[in-house]
Amino acid sequence: MKLYWKYVVILFKSQMQYRASFWLLTIGQFLVPFSVFAGLYFLFERFEQIKGWQFQEVALCFAVIHMAFSLSECFARGFDYFSAMVVNGEFDRVLVRPRGTVLQVMGSKFEFTRVGRLIQSLIVLIWAISRLPVEWTAPKAVTLLLMVASGTFIFTGIFILAATLCFWTVQGLEVVNIFTDGGRQMAQYPLQIYKKWVTRFFTFVIPFSCVNYLPLLYILDKAPGNGLLYMLSPLAGVVFLLPCLLVWQVGVRHYRSTGS
Amino acid sequence: MITINGLSKTFQVAKRSSGMKEAVKALFHREYTAVEALKDISFTIKPGEIVGYIGPNGAGKSTTIKVMSGILVPDGGSCSIMGYTPWLDRVAYVKNIGVVFGQRSQLWWDVPVVDSFELLRDIYDVPEQEYGSNLSLLTETLELADIIQTPVRQLSLGQRMRCEIAASLLHSPSILFLDEPTIGLDAVSKIAVRRFIRTINEEKGVTVILTTHDMNDIEALARRIILIGKGRLLFDGSIDAIRSRFDKEKTLTIVYRNRPEPLQIAGATIESWSPERAVLRVDTEKAVLSDVLIEASKQVELLDVAIDAQPIEDLIVQLYKEHQIS
Structure with missing residues (x-):
């Protein structure tokens, strides 16, 4: 863990060599989600609510998912760029160093410019919280944190799965963006508004609903029965990461036996 | 330190054929050929x-x-x-x-x-x-x-x-x-x-x-x-x-006092010749180097002698040729 921060520090120094591009990209990342959020605003302006969900409630959902996405893009960007690492042989270098492959790949890149998006989501989050007629308690705050953390885990897991595919295909697969960008787009609304099979897929396969819809019910006091279950549902995100890491190890083994 | 015994490795390499039709076909079905990258390699260091x-x-x-x-x-x-x-x-x-x-x-x-x-x-x-x-x-x-x-x-x-x-x-x-x-x-x-x-x-x-x-x-x-x-x-x-296995040829460069007519030396081939300088090639299996030098010194007044072995580069090329791998 300490070593990871040292990786981050050296990457930060590298990034600071290109200050102008850093600021422009950060500002860009700050502004882009605003247009998405404006879309959300106009949607609710017209319809007032979607299946019983209010604008502020959806805004909270939006903020949580966008925060999780930008955090995972910060930390797990190395996996997003992994195909380049395989193509130019950088991964061989990873293998001759006495450290785990996941740590080294994660440490190979850190997307500082995503801080812009993170700040934007944070502003939306604060706005939503201040407007929601919800009585905030400590467990609810914890749940909110869990939602963000575990959303980050899920996106990271998908990035890892996508990177693992590179061991077989060499080139990165755009298909996977269905689950990263697509997942982000879907999950910025409470997943209950979609068709049943979509909700099921995003609950039991990729557990996005465990980081937005289910805990959201708890926070908004809409949860039926035992609230604790809803509160702890974000932990599914951690569970999701485990098989992803396992698949990664299989990929590394495949690479080491084929060398391509 | 390092002991390697009977190391072998085979890669499956996708066959690549030319032509658009083949390229499209390769999108759906690929044929693989096994390439033996290492066959029974052993050595110790x-x-x-x-x-x-x-x-x-x-x-x-x-x-x-x-x-x-x-x-x-x-x-x-x-x-x-x-x-x-x-x-x-x-x-x-x-x-x-x-x-x-x-x-x-x-x-x-x-x-x-x-x-x-x-x-x-x-x-x-x-x-x-x-x-x-x-x-x-x-x-x-x-x-x-x-x-x-x-x-x-x-x-x-x-x-x-x-x-x-x-x-x-x-x-x-x-x-x-x-x-x-x-x-x-x-x-x-x-x-x-x-x-x-x-x-x-x-x-x-x-x-x-x-x-x-x-x-x-x-x-x-x-x-x-x-x-x-x-x-x-x-x-x-x-x-x-x-x-010692491949370096059978020496190049002999001699410089001597002016002599208008070409040299004739047994056991050596004349590569180039001028009134002051000659380059000879000697096959060491057929002639002894010292004999060639003695013969040369009888004919001309030697001022300088340089003997060059074949560059290692050429020896490696010969080695490649011998094993037909180049």
Whole structure:
């Protein structure tokens, strides 16, 4: 863990060599989600609510998912760029160093410019919280944190799965963006508004609903029965990461036996 | 130190055929051919040796290096390096080796060299004292003092290569794998790199395995070469052994006092001739060199004599030809 921060520090120094591009990209990342959020605003302006969900409630959902996405893009960007690492042989270098492959790949890149998006989501989050007629308690705050953390885990897991595919295909697969960008787009609304099979897929396969819809019910006091279950549902995100890491190890083994 | 026995590795390579139709077909169905990259390779290397590992492109050199550095898992055979099997105990094993890939950098591109060194120290968990003494030794012998604060992207290729080599030695490895360390370097940098490799081999006893296409590297550094072609081990021995086997021809350049008519010397072929200077070729299997010289001195008044052996480059080409691998 300490070593990871040292990786981050050296990457930060590298990034600071290109200050102008850093600021422009950060500002860009700050502004882009605003247009998405404006879309959300106009949607609710017209319809007032979607299946019983209010604008502020959806805004909270939006903020949580966008925060999780930008955090995972910060930390797990190395996996997003992994195909380049395989193509130019950088991964061989990873293998001759006495450290785990996941740590080294994660440490190979850190997307500082995503801080812009993170700040934007944070502003939306604060706005939503201040407007929601919800009585905030400590467990609810914890749940909110869990939602963000575990959303980050899920996106990271998908990035890892996508990177693992590179061991077989060499080139990165755009298909996977269905689950990263697509997942982000879907999950910025409470997943209950979609068709049943979509909700099921995003609950039991990729557990996005465990980081937005289910805990959201708890926070908004809409949860039926035992609230604790809803509160702890974000932990599914951690569970999701485990098989992803396992698949990664299989990929590394495949690479080491084929060398391509 | 290194014992390799019956190493073999086969790759499945997708068949590629030309033409649009074939390319479309390949999208859906691919045919694979098995390429034997290594066939029954065996050798041992003792501590402190410098071994030149050579062969034409695609001979299996980098596959062997990848197996020895723990990147690749072979299909068959055994490999024991310092008691480790590289691909089984990867993390424990790689602490003991340094690897330089001549064509790829291991340094962080945008930051000063010393920052990369410090991160490597943390990756390898090098104790502070050991790191300090290694760094000062490397800075001194590789003359890095002036460039260590410069970002890597501003370094010349020669400067960068010196930093690459230093980077792979910070954790005091016992074995150093060098994959084409002098590729693209100018003459001065090449000589500096070679001299340094010899220094660390002699002073720190580092075992060096070197792949290269530059035979001057081999001649300057390696007393032993291992030649591989098409995945097979073809020759393992000293450069002298190659010389005595293939070096049957000497070139004799003589300079003498003016003589208008051409020379005629038994046992030698005249390559070129002028009234002051002649170049003779002598096949040492057919004629004795001293006889040729005596014969020459009878005919002209010799002022200077130079005897040249065949360049090692030519000998290797002959070796390739003999095994039909070029």
